[in-house]
Amino acid sequence: MLGEGIVKGLAETARNFFGSYVEKDRLTTVQFPEERLPQAEAARVFPFLVYDTDDMEAGLRCVACKICEVECPPQCISIEKSTGKKPDFVGKPQFYPAKFEIDVSVCMSCQICVEVCPFEAIKMDTAFELSTDDRFGGLHWAKEQLSKPNEHYQKIHPTEAAEVDAERAEKKAKTAAAEAAKAAAEAAKAAAAKTETTETEGSAKQ
């Protein structure tokens, strides 16, 4: 019969319409600005720089190695290396970025900078409501705008941050242990040298 298919189709429409009142599966939309769905933990928007402690300048993890600048597919990162050095989290003197800029209007949120960074210094932020009426300055973020504390990272990507923190703590402990061992060895050496000298002195006296 002509029209049977259309009636069948309309039955499906009715099923979906009435079903949307009782089944969550059939009505998945939310009224966005008022209602918000939680973001996925892996969500990524634009990169940010992580710093430890409360001092942004001193705690910045970035050592200006420029790997991300080279690997960035759309070339949106520009870094200027510092002339002096500052101690990093294990106390080793490292360079730091005198200038670190990301042009977020060029950035394509691909996360490759995060993947290639050997220092866990650059991570992806999840803030997405970033529209601005300033085309140039507003979308060209400097180091001050990019830097966020580690607590922020722990908040937005808890699982990932916990892994990174554990790894860094281990590294720090290792370095500290190595340094302690070194210091102990040096002390032992010095002590041994001292005993030796005393011994020689003693033998000379005899």
Added chain:
Amino acid sequence: MSAGSVAERIVELTGDADSGQVLEISMGPHHPSTHGVFRMNVELEGEQVVKLKPVFGYLHRNHEKIAENASYLAAIPYTDRLDYMCSMTNNWAYALSVEKLAGIAVPERAEYVRVIVAELTRLQNHASLIGFLMQDMGASGTPLMYAFREREKILDLFESLSGARMMCNYMRFGGVRVDPSAAWLAEVKALVGRFPRFLGEFEALLAENEILMSRTQGVGILSRELAVNAGITGPMLRASGVNYDIRKVDGYGVYERFQFRVPLGEHGDVYDRYMMRVLEMRESVKILEQALKGIPEGPVMDPKARLRGLRPKAGEAYGRIESPKGELGFFLISNGTTEPYRYRVRPPSMINLTVLEDMCLGRSVADIVVTLGSVDIVLGEVDR
């Protein structure tokens, strides 16, 4: 535009003083039915199409040249933006060709994960393509919204896995970037379990609809011979009755381990192409069920694979997969440096588009829209 009668203006437009019958119109680039920025120069005699010339390139972004001046790793996020509906399969095709070029092995778990995400991509691509096709026919809203509702559930899974809904940037040569958690796999399992119900409803909604049948049956017929000669691939080729599916032919990845059938059409018209997508989704669900059951534990990245500063030996490789739209291939030539010497994409939607004129000749303007909709093009891939 000069004043004067319509007949004079037609002569002016076509330059054909003899007939005065042919009207040349330009459909697109900003036309709601062209799925993006695509233009067709159509010559009409009355309502009949006598000539159709596709014009593309409005979305050209220099993809191949950019990739030739970037490292092998840096090209992956650009491949997401080829066919922006199916970034996962684009990633896979590129990763496959680099793996061939550099001789990188892929762990078994990564192969399974790739199959899972690729089949999910196929589900969402085919569902939304059917929605778009119906939209082109005037079913404004309902089928497209139902399709997008399901698509969004799949994209949510992609986001929780890779961090982005559409620009996933998920696969790497040598595996995949993130190991999916057990919770994620359970979510996929739940979604795959619910999907056949949607497919049944979607089919009941559309398949027997008289308007759909009269608009699509016998429209845009592509003969078997022409389909083969023009290099058409994917659901469009199979709708013309040619049994050719790269998942079966090449058996790339771990596709050889799965039981699934390749649906074939008979008439090669728009209705067959529509039906092909519905049936392929059912087969994809079968593959997903098997892949989710068989996924082994283990690493997802080859520990020897080098992402940064990869320098494959001089040589060439062509990796191809069955993307939702057809054969997607990447041809790479390496000269031993960190950048490919030549990088070439074989885009299925562009090659499938080449027979548009043959399918539309003698039909009306309204049929062009339907025929184009059934080709399944994404202009990001056509123009690159």
